[in-house]
Amino acid sequence: MSNPIYNLAFDFGASSGRMILSKLEDGKITLEELHRFTNDPVRIGKVFYWDTFRLFHELKQGLKKAAAKNIPIQSLAIDTWGVDYGLLDADGNLIGNPINYRDDRTIGVIEASDKLVPLSEQYARTGIQFMNFNTVYQMQADKMMRPEILEKAKTLLFMPDLFIYFLTGKKICEYTIASTGQLLDAKKRDYDYDYLEKMGVRADLLQPLTMPGTIVGDLLPEIVEETGLSGVKVIAVGEHDTASAFCGCPLEDENAAALSCGTWSLLGMEVSEPVLTEDAFKYNYTNEGGVEGKIRLLKNINGLWVMQNLRRNWCEFEYEVGFPDIIKASREAKRQDFIIDPNDPRFTAPYNMMKEVIAYCEETGQGTPEGLGEIAMAIYNGLTQEYGKTVRNLEVISGKTISCLNMVGGGIQDQLLCELTAKAIEKPVVAGPIEATAMGNIAVQFIASGEIRDLQQARDIISNSFPVKEFKPEKNGFSENYDRFIKILK
DSSP states (O other), X not given: OOOOEEEEEEEEOSSEEEEXXXXXXXXXXXXXXEEEEEOOOEEETTEEEOOHHHHHHHHHHHHHHHHHTOSOEEEEEEEBOSSOEEEEOTTSOBOSOOBOTTOGGGTTHHHHHTTTSOHHHHHHHHOOOOOTTSHHHHHHHHHHHOHHHHHHOOEEEEHHHHHHHHHHSOOOEEHHHHHTTTOEETTTTEEOHHHHHHTTOOGGGOOOEEOTTEEEEEOOHHHHHHHOOOSOEEEEOOOBHHHHHHHTOOOSSTTOEEEEESSSEEEEEEESSOOOOHHHHHHTOEEEEOGGGOEEEEEEEOOTHHHHHHHHHHHHHTOOOOHHHHHHHHHHOSOOOOOOOTTSGGGSSOSOHHHHHHHHHHHTTSOOOOHXXXXXXXXXXXXXXXXXXXXXXXXHHHOOOOOOEEEESXXXXXXXXXXXXXXXXXXXXXXXXXXXXXXXXXXXXXXXXXXXXXXXXXHHHHHXXXXXXXXXXXXXXXXXXXXXXXXXXX
16 A cells, blocks of 8 residues: 555636645545635626636635645645736736636737738747637737736736746746747747737746746745645646646547536647648637647637526526526427527627527527527537537548547536537547546646656546546437538528
8 A cells, every 4th residue: 555645736717716635545546625616707897807816815725724634735736727817017016906818808909910910820820729818919908908007017927827926936937828828839839929029919028938747836934824734845737727637638549539628618639749730720729738748739619608607697587597407408498409609709708698599599590499498408509519510620620530529527517418419529428537627737746746657647547546428429410400500600
């Protein structure tokens, strides 16, 4: 029997956060959730902010709970959503609250940037999917709309690096989180300074890149005093939550694709080099940095955000429901063929999601969905058909025939979603583990400390530690449904 080794993973999602305690013992990893909290953006005036200080407070509450366990915790690491950042002044103080990527200040910035650097060249350099909230566009928006903030700024830190700075006093920029921002040369895997200058972005705000698996340092004395947790190293892992999720995915072979299924759906596969072809540009796929030199070739899809907001609105305006109620209503719905485009801008941050879904169906000639089940089925069908389209296009771009889709994250607790996904993509779906993001975060910590040899061994351990469930594809007319989906999109 080997002595157990413990570490902590902080996983900040776009709607909630949690701290996971992991134990590595005898070739298996076990997890214990010590702290969970909501992540509630705050709208002040017309600006959509992250409640950053409350999130850091919750992080410290988690550290206190870990200290109370009275066990030797070796390290901790943090992963978050991508693109967003905080700005520090010359004294290292945070200037205002970081702005949420769903804020509308970047609307139209992509189109304007085409005049500075043609979009085709932007893609050829960075390989990043065009989304109006990419860091490069947020920085351009800051320059236009709040120049006084930028004038004071001396340092830009992405969200996980900002929390690491609060914990350690060390300023870093981890590679995988930086790659989400459309700031890097995809091939060189470093900042593209010439491109940044042309885009009017201040490169002097950026820290040198830190690779995943780097030990950053120790907790500040005041953090140790406040939380009671000492002797813990802070490690830079794949700090973009999707980078960690891919690490925690027990991919069956090199042709397997992965789907991290949460507020966002991120579907893609690992490749050795960025894919910067005309097809990749046309289909708007992203080449984000991964662990151990991998590139994550994937598509960002507006995921369970739509369903989460449907539930919230139904509870507000109709009656209280949980996700099991939504699943049951969907299975029992009289009409199950309604469908939406989940990436339509109207679903980004609406006041009332159920009204927007109904309006979309009416405007596209599908009729009016009635009741919770029919509205929810429109979302289920839209999401899973988008997965199908994404898988088909991924095969074209990568030149590979995808063998199966490994679904991970909280969304896999929805069996209906997994079933419909297998039907839509017409390939096997392997669901699990749920906590892939935390697992990937944890795995890189163990690799950094020498407890695990490499990512392949980590994936073998994960496969041995957590059960998965397989869903077989069924040929039942979903190809026809896909054709109808494509026509609606047009």
